[in-house]
Amino acid sequence: MAQYTRVSGSVGLITLQSPPVNALSAAVRQGIVDLMQRALSEPEVKSVVICGQNGIFCGGADIKEFGGQMSGPPLIPMIHAIEAASKPVVAAIEGIALGGGLELALGCHYRIAHSKAKVGLPEVTLGLLPGAGGSQRLPRLIGVPAALDLITTGRHVTAAEALKFGLVDQITDHNTVNVAVKFAQRVTDQPLDARRISTYPCLCPPDVDVLFEEVMQSVRRTARGAIAPIACVQAVRAAATLPYNQGMERERELLATLFTSGQAHALQYFFFAQRAVGRWSMPSGARWDTSKPRPVHKAAVIGLGTMGRGITVALAQAGFSVVAVETQEKQLMEAKQAISGMLERGAKRRGVAPALDKINYGRNIQSVADVDLVIEAVFEDMALKKKVFQQLSAVCKPSTFLCSNTSGLDIDQLACQTRNPELVVGMHFFAPAHVMKLLEVVYGPKSSPLAVATAMQLGKKIGKVSVAVGNCRGFVGNRMLKPYLEQALFLLEEGATPEFVDQVLEEFGFAMGVFRMSDLSGLDVGWKVRMADGLAMPDSTTGQPTRLRQGRRYSPLGDLLCEQRRFGQKTGRGWYQYDKPGSQVAKPDPWLHRFLDEYRARHALVAHRIDHQEVLERCLYSMINEGFRILEDGIAAGPEDIDVIYVFGYSWPRHRGGPMFYAATVGLNKVLERLEHYYQAHPDVPSLQPCPLLRKLVASGSPPIQKWREVIKKVRSQL
Ligand SMILES: CCC[C@H](O)CC(=O)SCCNC(=O)CCNC(=O)[C@H](O)C(C)(C)COP(=O)([O-])OP(=O)([O-])OC[C@H]1O[C@@H](n2cnc3c(N)ncnc32)[C@H](O)[C@@H]1OP(=O)([O-])[O-]
Structure with a gap:
C-alpha cells in the first residue's frame, strides 16, 4: 500500500507502506501507480517525492511473492512511467534502498539519501539479477566498472560511497523527506530530459572488452557453479553494447532463465532460513519470543590460542569490554601481540580506530570475577575444561553465564561442575572466529532459556548467524561431518x-x-x-x-x-x-x-572404478541421513537450522540451499532409495542405514521442506 499527501502546497508525497521493509508487493505497486497518476493529474502539484514509512525507503521486490502467481502492476512499466513523468520525481532514501527499491529510485529524476542510508542491488544473492531496469540504468549512471562491482557482488554501499559514485545527488543528516520536499520545490521548473537515466549513453572505459573478460573470469572462479553472477555480467554487458530497449530485452531474457532456476529457489529459501534460525525453540517449549536475554556489558575469554584470540577480537570489535586470560606469560604476550595486530588490521580496513582499549589482559582467573559472561576457549580436552569450569564457578559472581567454545564435547558434563548449571551453554565458534559468520549455541538438559537467549543475542551483536542446537557429540555441524569424512576414506580404500x-x-x-x-x-x-x-x-x-x-x-x-x-x-x-x-x-x-x-x-581390497555419482551420493547422502537423525532426535529444531550451519560453517554452496534443501530437490524417495542401495552393499556402515524420519517423510508423500516440521513433530511424539 501507499499513502498520498500534499505537502507545502505543491509537492505530492507518496509514502510506501508495507512493513517491515516496504517491499514492493502487488498492493504497493498498485498504490504507486494510482498515486503517481493522481499527482500528475493535480494541477497544483508541481513535483513528487517518493519515500517509505518508518524511516525505510524500500527493501525491493517482495520475495514472498516470487513463489506464487504474480499479480498487480508489473515493476518495469511502473518505473518507466515514473521516469517518463512530466513533473520531477525525487526519491527520499532513508534506511535502505535495495534491489527493486533502488531500481525504483533510479527511475526517479533525483535521489536524496540520508547519510546513514544504504543502497545496493543484492538480487544476485537471491539467484536473480536487477531485473526492473537496474542492470541497464546503473551502468548508465555510474559507469560500467562500478556497476559491475555492485551488481555482481550485491554489496550494500553507504550513502557516502553512493554520492561518490554519483548514484545519489545529495546526502543529508537531517529529515530526508523534508530535504527532498524542499529540493523538489527547487527543481520544479528544471527540464527533465537530462534526468532520465535510460536516455543516457553507457560510458565505457576504452578497454571495456578486456574488463568484461576479466570480470567474467573472476566471477566464474568465485561463483562455484552459481549462475546468477554470470548472468549479471551478461546483463551489464548488454547495457554497454546495446541501445537501452534492446538491453532491457536482454535483461528480461536473462531474468526469465534465472527466475525459474533451482538456484534461485535455493537462494530464496536460504534467505528465509537465515531469518528462521533467529526464531529458535527448545524441546522444552522455550522460544525466542518468550525468553528474554540479559544484557552483557563485560565478557571474558579464557585461553588465548587461535580460537580465543578470534573470539576476543570479535567481542572487542563489537564494543564489549573483554578480560582476556592466558595463564602462561609467554603465550599471553604472544596472544596480546596477535590480537592487537588483528584489531589494527580490521580497523584499518573499516576506517575506524582499533578497539585496543576494550581489552584487559591477565594471567589470573580471579580477574574475571565481575564479568557478565565468560567464554572458555582452552584446548579441546574434557578434563582441562572441567577444571576451568570448577574454577570459574568458584570465582565468578553467581549470575555469570559460563560458556564453552567446544566443537563437540558434552556441555552437560561441564554444567555439572558449576553452582548454576542453568547458566551454562556451549558457544561453538568456527575458525577464524572473528571472520566466520557461524555460531552454534548449544543448550544442555540444564541450560535455561535465559542462558540460550543471552548467548543468541551476544552472537547477533558480534555479527554472527547464531543457531541454537541441542547437546550431542559434535552438535549439528561436526556430527554430520563424521559420516561424510568416513565415506571419503572408504572411497579411497575402494x-x-x-x-x-x-x-x-x-x-x-x-x-x-x-x-x-x-x-x-x-x-x-x-x-x-x-x-x-x-x-x-x-x-x-x-x-x-x-x-x-x-x-x-x-x-x-x-x-x-x-x-x-x-x-x-x-x-x-x-x-x-x-x-x-x-x-x-x-x-x-x-x-x-x-x-x-x-x-x-x-587388506585384499580390490580397487574398482568409482564414478562421480558414487562419490557425491555416498558422501552427501550419508551426511544428509545424519541430518535426518539430528532432526528426529530434536537436536536441531528444523531443516533450516542445519542448512544455515552448513552454508556458514562448512562452505556448503549457498546456491544449493544447504544439505536438507538439497535432499528435497533431489527428491527424498531418491535419497532413500540410494541409501538403501549403499547400505545393502555396505551393511557394516550404520551411517548408510536410512533414518526412520526419512522413511516417514517419504511415506507422507515427501512434503515440501517448509512442512517437514509437522512430520518431525509427529515422529517425535511417537518416540
Ligand atoms: C523483477 C525483479 C525486480 C527486482 O530486481 C528483484 C528484487 O528486488 S529482489 C529483492 C531485493 N532485495 C533484497 O535482496 C533485500 C533483502 N532484505 C534484506 O537484505 C534485509 O532484510 C534488510 C537489509 C532489508 C533488513 O535487514 P534486517 O533489518 O536485518 O531485517 P531482516 O532481514 O530480519 O528482515 C525483516 C523482515 O523483512 C522481511 N524482508 C526483508 N526484505 C524483504 C523482501 N524484499 N521481501 C519480503 N520480505 C522481506 C524478512 O523476511 C523479515 O521478515 P520476518 O518475517 O521478520 O522474518
Missing part, C-alpha cells in the same frame, strides 16, 4: 584418489574438497580425538582387526598418515604434498598413491 574425491566435491560447489580441507585444518586434530576414543589404536593394543571398530567398518587411513607425521599443510605432507610446511598449494603425491595401493593389497 579405489578412489583424494584428487578425484575432492574434484567431485569442488565441482558440486564446496570451496574445498574433503581431503584438501583436512590438510588445511590438520589431520592430527581428528587423530587425537580418535585416540581418546580408543579408535586410532594399533591392532596389538585393542586386539581388534584394523578395519573394524566396535562392530563397524573403520578406516585407519587417516591414523596411518598421522603415524608418518603427515599432518597436512603445516607439515608439508598430508593427503597431498606441499612445497614446504605451511604452503597452501596442494599437489598430488605419488607417495600417497603408492601407499594406497600397498594398503589395498595388504
Whole structure:
C-alpha cells in the first residue's frame, strides 16, 4: 500500500507502506501507480517525492511473492512511467534502498539519501539479477566498472560511497523527506530530459572488452557453479553494447532463465532460513519470543590460542569490554601481540580506530570475577575444561553465564561442575572466529532459556548467524561431518584418489574438497580425538582387526598418515604434498598413491572404478541421513537450522540451499532409495542405514521442506 499527501502546497508525497521493509508487493505497486497518476493529474502539484514509512525507503521486490502467481502492476512499466513523468520525481532514501527499491529510485529524476542510508542491488544473492531496469540504468549512471562491482557482488554501499559514485545527488543528516520536499520545490521548473537515466549513453572505459573478460573470469572462479553472477555480467554487458530497449530485452531474457532456476529457489529459501534460525525453540517449549536475554556489558575469554584470540577480537570489535586470560606469560604476550595486530588490521580496513582499549589482559582467573559472561576457549580436552569450569564457578559472581567454545564435547558434563548449571551453554565458534559468520549455541538438559537467549543475542551483536542446537557429540555441524569424512576414506580404500574425491566435491560447489580441507585444518586434530576414543589404536593394543571398530567398518587411513607425521599443510605432507610446511598449494603425491595401493593389497581390497555419482551420493547422502537423525532426535529444531550451519560453517554452496534443501530437490524417495542401495552393499556402515524420519517423510508423500516440521513433530511424539 501507499499513502498520498500534499505537502507545502505543491509537492505530492507518496509514502510506501508495507512493513517491515516496504517491499514492493502487488498492493504497493498498485498504490504507486494510482498515486503517481493522481499527482500528475493535480494541477497544483508541481513535483513528487517518493519515500517509505518508518524511516525505510524500500527493501525491493517482495520475495514472498516470487513463489506464487504474480499479480498487480508489473515493476518495469511502473518505473518507466515514473521516469517518463512530466513533473520531477525525487526519491527520499532513508534506511535502505535495495534491489527493486533502488531500481525504483533510479527511475526517479533525483535521489536524496540520508547519510546513514544504504543502497545496493543484492538480487544476485537471491539467484536473480536487477531485473526492473537496474542492470541497464546503473551502468548508465555510474559507469560500467562500478556497476559491475555492485551488481555482481550485491554489496550494500553507504550513502557516502553512493554520492561518490554519483548514484545519489545529495546526502543529508537531517529529515530526508523534508530535504527532498524542499529540493523538489527547487527543481520544479528544471527540464527533465537530462534526468532520465535510460536516455543516457553507457560510458565505457576504452578497454571495456578486456574488463568484461576479466570480470567474467573472476566471477566464474568465485561463483562455484552459481549462475546468477554470470548472468549479471551478461546483463551489464548488454547495457554497454546495446541501445537501452534492446538491453532491457536482454535483461528480461536473462531474468526469465534465472527466475525459474533451482538456484534461485535455493537462494530464496536460504534467505528465509537465515531469518528462521533467529526464531529458535527448545524441546522444552522455550522460544525466542518468550525468553528474554540479559544484557552483557563485560565478557571474558579464557585461553588465548587461535580460537580465543578470534573470539576476543570479535567481542572487542563489537564494543564489549573483554578480560582476556592466558595463564602462561609467554603465550599471553604472544596472544596480546596477535590480537592487537588483528584489531589494527580490521580497523584499518573499516576506517575506524582499533578497539585496543576494550581489552584487559591477565594471567589470573580471579580477574574475571565481575564479568557478565565468560567464554572458555582452552584446548579441546574434557578434563582441562572441567577444571576451568570448577574454577570459574568458584570465582565468578553467581549470575555469570559460563560458556564453552567446544566443537563437540558434552556441555552437560561441564554444567555439572558449576553452582548454576542453568547458566551454562556451549558457544561453538568456527575458525577464524572473528571472520566466520557461524555460531552454534548449544543448550544442555540444564541450560535455561535465559542462558540460550543471552548467548543468541551476544552472537547477533558480534555479527554472527547464531543457531541454537541441542547437546550431542559434535552438535549439528561436526556430527554430520563424521559420516561424510568416513565415506571419503572408504572411497579411497575402494579405489578412489583424494584428487578425484575432492574434484567431485569442488565441482558440486564446496570451496574445498574433503581431503584438501583436512590438510588445511590438520589431520592430527581428528587423530587425537580418535585416540581418546580408543579408535586410532594399533591392532596389538585393542586386539581388534584394523578395519573394524566396535562392530563397524573403520578406516585407519587417516591414523596411518598421522603415524608418518603427515599432518597436512603445516607439515608439508598430508593427503597431498606441499612445497614446504605451511604452503597452501596442494599437489598430488605419488607417495600417497603408492601407499594406497600397498594398503589395498595388504587388506585384499580390490580397487574398482568409482564414478562421480558414487562419490557425491555416498558422501552427501550419508551426511544428509545424519541430518535426518539430528532432526528426529530434536537436536536441531528444523531443516533450516542445519542448512544455515552448513552454508556458514562448512562452505556448503549457498546456491544449493544447504544439505536438507538439497535432499528435497533431489527428491527424498531418491535419497532413500540410494541409501538403501549403499547400505545393502555396505551393511557394516550404520551411517548408510536410512533414518526412520526419512522413511516417514517419504511415506507422507515427501512434503515440501517448509512442512517437514509437522512430520518431525509427529515422529517425535511417537518416540
Ligand atoms: C523483477 C525483479 C525486480 C527486482 O530486481 C528483484 C528484487 O528486488 S529482489 C529483492 C531485493 N532485495 C533484497 O535482496 C533485500 C533483502 N532484505 C534484506 O537484505 C534485509 O532484510 C534488510 C537489509 C532489508 C533488513 O535487514 P534486517 O533489518 O536485518 O531485517 P531482516 O532481514 O530480519 O528482515 C525483516 C523482515 O523483512 C522481511 N524482508 C526483508 N526484505 C524483504 C523482501 N524484499 N521481501 C519480503 N520480505 C522481506 C524478512 O523476511 C523479515 O521478515 P520476518 O518475517 O521478520 O522474518
